[in-house]
Amino acid sequence: MRIATTILVMLATTLPAAAAGQAADHRVLPFTPSGQGDPQAVVCRAPQKLENAEGYGPEICLRNGIWILLTQDAKDLAADGRSVFKRPLVEEPHGNGPAEAVTCRKPPTITASRTWRGPVVCLENRVWASLYERGLTVTGDGRLVSTRMSGPATDPTGMPVIQTTPPPRDAPVIGGYYSPL
Incomplete structure:
Protein backbone atom coordinates (compact mmCIF):
# COMPACT_ATOMS: atom_id res chain seq x y z
CA MET A 1 0.00 0.00 0.00
CA ARG A 87 -10.06 12.26 2.31
CA PRO A 88 -12.50 13.18 5.08
CA LEU A 89 -15.10 10.44 5.63
CA VAL A 90 -18.85 10.98 6.07
CA GLU A 91 -21.23 8.71 8.04
CA GLU A 92 -24.22 8.91 5.67
CA PRO A 93 -23.50 10.66 2.35
CA HIS A 94 -26.58 11.99 0.55
CA GLY A 95 -24.93 13.78 -2.38
CA ASN A 96 -24.73 17.28 -0.91
CA GLY A 97 -22.26 19.60 -2.61
CA PRO A 98 -20.97 19.90 -6.18
CA ALA A 99 -22.27 17.07 -8.38
CA GLU A 100 -18.85 15.92 -9.61
CA ALA A 101 -17.06 16.22 -6.25
CA VAL A 102 -16.17 12.97 -4.49
CA THR A 103 -17.54 12.03 -1.07
CA CYS A 104 -16.34 8.96 0.81
CA ARG A 105 -18.47 6.99 3.26
CA LYS A 106 -16.91 6.00 6.56
CA PRO A 107 -16.50 2.22 6.79
CA PRO A 108 -19.31 0.86 8.95
CA THR A 109 -18.60 -1.54 11.79
CA ILE A 110 -20.16 -4.93 11.15
CA THR A 111 -20.68 -7.39 13.95
CA ALA A 112 -21.53 -11.05 13.76
CA SER A 113 -19.34 -13.66 15.39
CA ARG A 114 -16.48 -11.16 14.99
CA THR A 115 -16.33 -7.41 14.58
CA TRP A 116 -14.93 -6.07 11.32
CA ARG A 117 -15.15 -2.94 9.21
CA GLY A 118 -16.77 -2.75 5.80
CA PRO A 119 -15.14 -1.01 2.84
CA VAL A 120 -14.71 2.71 2.37
CA VAL A 121 -16.96 3.67 -0.56
CA CYS A 122 -16.09 6.80 -2.56
CA LEU A 123 -18.54 8.06 -5.19
CA GLU A 124 -19.34 11.33 -6.91
CA ASN A 125 -22.02 13.38 -5.16
CA ARG A 126 -24.37 12.99 -8.12
CA VAL A 127 -24.20 9.20 -7.67
CA TRP A 128 -24.86 9.44 -3.90
CA ALA A 129 -27.82 11.78 -4.61
CA SER A 130 -29.22 9.42 -7.26
CA LEU A 131 -28.98 6.44 -4.89
CA TYR A 132 -30.69 8.41 -2.11
CA GLU A 133 -33.52 9.59 -4.40
CA ARG A 134 -34.15 6.05 -5.68
CA GLY A 135 -34.27 4.59 -2.17
CA LEU A 136 -31.01 2.65 -2.53
CA THR A 137 -28.10 2.36 -0.15
CA VAL A 138 -24.68 0.73 -0.01
CA THR A 139 -24.61 -1.89 2.74
CA GLY A 140 -21.79 -2.31 5.22
CA ASP A 141 -20.20 -4.99 3.06
CA GLY A 142 -20.42 -2.87 -0.11
CA ARG A 143 -23.59 -4.26 -1.76
CA LEU A 144 -26.22 -2.00 -3.31
CA VAL A 145 -29.68 -2.69 -1.86
CA SER A 146 -33.10 -1.06 -1.74
CA THR A 147 -34.29 0.61 1.44
CA ARG A 148 -37.93 0.36 0.39
CA MET A 149 -40.19 -2.21 1.96
CA SER A 150 -42.26 -4.17 -0.49
CA GLY A 151 -44.33 -7.29 -0.56
CA PRO A 152 -47.79 -8.57 -1.36
CA ALA A 153 -49.57 -6.76 1.48
CA THR A 154 -48.33 -3.20 1.00
CA ASP A 155 -49.99 0.11 0.31
CA PRO A 156 -48.95 2.38 -2.60
CA THR A 157 -46.15 3.93 -0.53
CA GLY A 158 -44.56 0.51 0.03
CA MET A 159 -45.41 0.27 3.73
CA PRO A 160 -46.79 -3.05 5.01
CA VAL A 161 -50.53 -3.13 5.58
CA ILE A 162 -51.63 -4.69 8.85
CA GLN A 163 -55.25 -4.36 9.76
CA THR A 164 -56.05 -4.62 13.46
CA THR A 165 -59.79 -5.05 13.15
CA PRO A 166 -61.66 -8.07 11.91
CA PRO A 167 -62.64 -7.88 8.26
CA PRO A 168 -66.21 -7.06 7.30
CA ARG A 169 -68.28 -10.22 6.75
CA ASP A 170 -68.56 -9.79 2.99
CA ALA A 171 -64.97 -8.51 2.37
CA PRO A 172 -62.63 -10.58 0.21
CA VAL A 173 -59.63 -11.94 2.09
CA ILE A 174 -56.49 -10.06 0.97
CA GLY A 175 -53.38 -9.20 2.90
CA GLY A 176 -53.16 -10.15 6.54
CA TYR A 177 -55.43 -9.52 9.49
CA TYR A 178 -54.55 -9.45 13.14
CA SER A 179 -56.85 -11.26 15.48
CA PRO A 180 -56.38 -11.89 19.18
CA LEU A 181 -56.06 -15.53 20.20
Missing part, protein backbone atom coordinates in the same frame (compact mmCIF):
# COMPACT_ATOMS: atom_id res chain seq x y z
CA ARG A 2 2.84 2.39 0.82
CA ILE A 3 4.53 1.53 -2.46
CA ALA A 4 1.36 2.39 -4.40
CA THR A 5 1.09 5.72 -2.59
CA THR A 6 4.75 6.48 -3.31
CA ILE A 7 4.25 5.70 -7.00
CA LEU A 8 1.18 7.93 -7.09
CA VAL A 9 3.09 10.80 -5.51
CA MET A 10 5.93 10.38 -8.02
CA LEU A 11 3.47 10.34 -10.90
CA ALA A 12 1.62 13.30 -9.46
CA THR A 13 4.78 15.39 -9.30
CA THR A 14 6.08 14.51 -12.78
CA LEU A 15 2.87 14.26 -14.77
CA PRO A 16 1.57 17.79 -13.99
CA ALA A 17 4.66 19.29 -15.59
CA ALA A 18 4.20 17.11 -18.67
CA ALA A 19 0.53 17.94 -18.97
CA ALA A 20 0.82 21.64 -18.07
CA GLY A 21 1.32 22.67 -21.69
CA GLN A 22 -1.83 20.79 -22.68
CA ALA A 23 -3.96 22.06 -19.77
CA ALA A 24 -5.76 24.62 -21.92
CA ASP A 25 -7.42 21.78 -23.87
CA HIS A 26 -8.68 19.93 -20.81
CA ARG A 27 -11.50 20.26 -18.36
CA VAL A 28 -10.59 22.08 -15.15
CA LEU A 29 -12.59 21.30 -12.00
CA PRO A 30 -12.56 23.41 -8.80
CA PHE A 31 -12.18 20.19 -6.74
CA THR A 32 -10.36 16.89 -7.08
CA PRO A 33 -11.70 14.88 -10.05
CA SER A 34 -13.10 11.40 -9.42
CA GLY A 35 -11.41 9.73 -12.38
CA GLN A 36 -14.68 8.59 -13.98
CA GLY A 37 -14.66 8.38 -17.76
CA ASP A 38 -11.93 7.63 -20.26
CA PRO A 39 -8.83 6.50 -18.32
CA GLN A 40 -6.53 8.24 -20.83
CA ALA A 41 -8.34 11.60 -20.70
CA VAL A 42 -6.50 14.36 -18.85
CA VAL A 43 -8.54 16.29 -16.27
CA CYS A 44 -7.17 19.21 -14.27
CA ARG A 45 -7.85 20.40 -10.74
CA ALA A 46 -7.86 24.16 -10.29
CA PRO A 47 -5.23 25.64 -7.96
CA GLN A 48 -6.14 25.04 -4.32
CA LYS A 49 -5.43 27.38 -1.38
CA LEU A 50 -2.27 26.32 0.46
CA GLU A 51 -2.77 25.38 4.12
CA ASN A 52 0.04 27.15 6.00
CA ALA A 53 0.95 29.78 3.45
CA GLU A 54 -0.69 32.50 1.51
CA GLY A 55 -1.48 31.91 -2.12
CA TYR A 56 -2.45 28.91 -4.16
CA GLY A 57 -0.74 25.72 -5.27
CA PRO A 58 -0.32 24.68 -8.90
CA GLU A 59 -3.04 23.53 -11.27
CA ILE A 60 -2.70 19.74 -11.34
CA CYS A 61 -3.46 17.81 -14.51
CA LEU A 62 -3.53 14.01 -14.40
CA ARG A 63 -5.05 11.22 -16.43
CA ASN A 64 -8.34 9.79 -15.15
CA GLY A 65 -6.52 6.50 -14.56
CA ILE A 66 -4.46 8.21 -11.82
CA TRP A 67 -7.40 10.17 -10.36
CA ILE A 68 -9.45 6.95 -10.04
CA LEU A 69 -6.62 5.24 -8.11
CA LEU A 70 -6.66 8.08 -5.61
CA THR A 71 -10.47 7.94 -5.36
CA GLN A 72 -10.54 4.16 -4.82
CA ASP A 73 -8.14 4.49 -1.89
CA ALA A 74 -10.07 7.47 -0.40
CA LYS A 75 -7.02 9.69 -0.94
CA ASP A 76 -6.53 13.16 -2.37
CA LEU A 77 -3.62 15.32 -3.48
CA ALA A 78 -2.69 18.20 -1.20
CA ALA A 79 -2.87 21.76 -2.52
CA ASP A 80 0.89 21.73 -3.15
CA GLY A 81 0.42 18.81 -5.55
CA ARG A 82 3.20 16.76 -3.98
CA SER A 83 1.73 14.93 -1.02
CA VAL A 84 -1.19 12.56 -0.67
CA PHE A 85 -3.61 12.61 2.26
CA LYS A 86 -6.75 10.72 3.28
